Amino acid sequence: MTGELPRPEPVVSPEARRFWEATGEQRLRLQRCSECAAVVWYPRGICPDCSSSNLDWFEASGRGLVYSFTINHRGTGPYEGIGPYILAYVELEEGPRMLTNIVDCDSEKLRIGQLVEVRFADTGTGTALVRFTPVETVADG
Amino acid sequence: MSIRGKAFIAGAFEHPLREIPDASLAQIHADVALGALADAGLSLDDVDGYFCAADAPGFGGISMAEYMGMRPRYVDTTESGGSSYVAHVGHAAAAIAVGKCRVALVTLAGKPRTGGSPPGGSMGDPQAPETSFEVAYGPTTPSLYALAAKRHMHEFGTTSAQLAEIKVTASRHAKHNPNALLQKEVTVEEVLESPMVSDPLHRLDCCVVTDGGGAVVVVAPEIAQALERDCIKILGHGESPKHTDNGRVDLTYTGAVWSGPLAFEEAGTTPKDIDYASIYDSFTITVLETIEDLGFCEKGAGGPYVESGALRAPDGELPLNTDGGGLCNNHPSNRGGMTKIIEAVRQLRDEANPAVQVGDCQLALAHGTGGSLGTRMGSATLILGREDA
Numbered sequence: 426m427t428g429e430l431p432r433p434e435p436v437v438s439p440e441a442r443r444f445w446e447a448t449g450e451q452r453l454r455l456q457r458c459s460e461c462a463a464v465v466w467y468p469r470g471i472c473p474d475c476s477s478s479n480l481d482w483f484e485a486s487g488r489g490l491v492y493s494f495t496i497n498h499r500g501t502g503p504y505e506g507i508g509p510y511i512l513a514y515v516e517l518e519e520g521p522r523m524l525t526n527i528v529d530c531d532s533e534k535l536r537i538g539q540l541v542e543v544r545f546a547d548t549g550t551g552t553a554l555v556r557f558t559p560v561e562t563v564a565d566g
Numbered sequence: 567m568s569i570r571g572k573a574f575i576a577g578a579f580e581h582p583l584r585e586i587p588d589a590s591l592a593q594i595h596a597d598v599a600l601g602a603l604a605d606a607g608l609s610l611d612d613v614d615g616y617f618c619a620a621d622a623p624g625f626g627g628i629s630m631a632e633y634m635g636m637r638p639r640y641v642d643t644t645e646s647g648g649s650s651y652v653a654h655v656g657h658a659a660a661a662i663a664v665g666k667c668r669v670a671l672v673t674l675a676g677k678p679r680t681g682g683s684p685p686g687g688s689m690g691d692p693q694a695p696e697t698s699f700e701v702a703y704g705p706t707t708p709s710l711y712a713l714a715a716k717r718h719m720h721e722f723g724t725t726s727a728q729l730a731e732i733k734v735t736a737s738r739h740a741k742h743n744p745n746a747l748l749q750k751e752v753t754v755e756e757v758l759e760s761p762m763v764s765d766p767l768h769r770l771d772c773c774v775v776t777d778g779g780g781a782v783v784v785v786a787p788e789i790a791q792a793l794e795r796d797c798i799k800i801l802g803h804g805e806s807p808k809h810t811d812n813g814r815v816d817l818t819y820t821g822a823v824w825s826g827p828l829a830f831e832e833a834g835t836t837p838k839d840i841d842y843a844s845i846y847d848s849f850t851i852t853v854l855e856t857i858e859d860l861g862f863c864e865k866g867a868g869g870p871y872v873e874s875g876a877l878r879a880p881d882g883e884l885p886l887n888t889d890g891g892g893l894c895n896n897h898p899s900n901r902g903g904m905t906k907i908i909e910a911v912r913q914l915r916d917e918a919n920p921a922v923q924v925g926d927c928q929l930a931l932a933h934g935t936g937g938s939l940g941t942r943m944g945s946a947t948l949i950l951g952r953e954d955a
């Protein structure tokens with residue numbers, strides 16, 4: 426499986442600025458609606474559950490479970506020609522399922538339901554991409 | 567108010583070529599428009615409603631109306647990817663039902679094979695709010711459908727061989743279609759041995775990408791009666807977006823869970839009544855989830871249902887995509903919705919290729935999918951019947 430994945434710089438919208446600033450500090454921040462308590466994903470200026478614009482930021486645990494994944498053999502754009510890589514949905518402990526990559530991982534052993542934790546891939550512009558890696562105990566190794 | 571019986575499809579035309587290097591996109595729109603109008607026994611002068619998606623060149627439907635010299639009094643450039651054209655027929659029927667137009671033309675054209683049009687979709691628009699949270703991780707269209715296939719397999723035990731049967735069925739139908747891009751019958755083993763594109767989807771789980779296009783003409787009842795041609799009655803229509811729903815995306819179903827019931831209710835029919843189905847087949851998993859969502863089998867039972875040969879024409883329980891579909895025939899501009907309508911019209915007119923013509927075909931369903939099964943999509947369903955349905 427691929428070593429280093431591309432680190433394209435995200436387009437930072439005003440509403441998501443605090444999310445991206447946090448990733449640059451190796452922190453995963455999410456929004457919670459102060460009206461209906463929904464965790465909001467992806468970051469935005471309106472709660473898609475109740476339309477409130479009262480959204481607060483909080484720090485997420487950085488852990489989750491693999492909801493689905495694929496080993497993609499044919500990347501495009503910055504991923505063209507880099508070899509197979511893993512695209513996945515990770516269901517965060519806080520609830521939302523986010524599209525991401527699983528890295529530093531033996532793809533043969535990866536399973537749906539696998540526990541994973543966050544890894545930050547610095548883009549060199551004050552932001553980082555949010556990727557995940559399987560959590561394994563030493564005994565499993 | 568319902569559109570049931572308020573409009574008829576009077577003409578349909580599919581571009582016969584799969585590579586069209588010598589015509590512009592605009593010209594292909596014009597060529598298929600003239601083909602469908604001739605099929606109906608009408609001309610461009612009769613058209614007073616025009617429908618195309620936002621992938622048409624220029625300024626929505628206005629540039630194409632100008633190119634063809636039309637001055638319609640109703641224009642709709644609804645964009646929902648490959649489901650657009652199925653939605654357009656519903657919109658055209660609604661416009662006709664309230665008297666906004668009487669002869670509506672719907673066109674599609676694309677040239678992804680020989681250049682001249684991008685392969686469709688708008689993934690990566692920097693202004694789209696989702697882009698930064700998705701595109702940086704390298705999603706491709708096949709990989710987003712693969713995520714759905716993997717989860718469906720996990721929850722329901724669906725196998726790669728069951729998905730492969732959908733391609734096998736398409737290839738058995740396509741061998742009777744002289745215009746199909748792929749005319750060779752394939753086996754389950756050949757699908758499973760084809761190169762992996764995005765696990766678990768193999769190359770042969772994916773549709774073809776072709777140049778081409780198609781058009782249909784939707785008319786008011788009094789015009790249908792006056793035409794020599796057998797017309798097809800529009801009985802019901804439904805459409806719905808499905809998206810990631812504030813992080814609650816569920817990859818095991820499609821927007822057909824909403825568009826299907828709307829269409830069936832308007833038509834006053836149920837899945838059991840359907841004699842033939844055109845189901846959008848960008849990938850094998852697209853078909854599997856959609857037939858479950860439309861109620862042709864239980865949720866999760868699509869694998870065994872397909873494996874039983876249910877989709878094979880002419881005698882299966884649900885003869886499907888008898889032109890070879892997007893998997894083998896064509897998928898112009900990565901947008902298969904138009905060809906789904908056209909083959910349903912052929913079936914209802916007894917004009918399908920004889921080896922795959924369903925006997926006494928009275929009711930047909932056409933379903934379009936746009937966007938991506940793994941993130942956000944458009945879904946649109948049409949129920950069609952013979953003129954006296």
Ligand SMILES: [Zn+2]
Pocket residue numbers: 458459460461462463472473474475476477
């Ligand atoms: Zn809320």
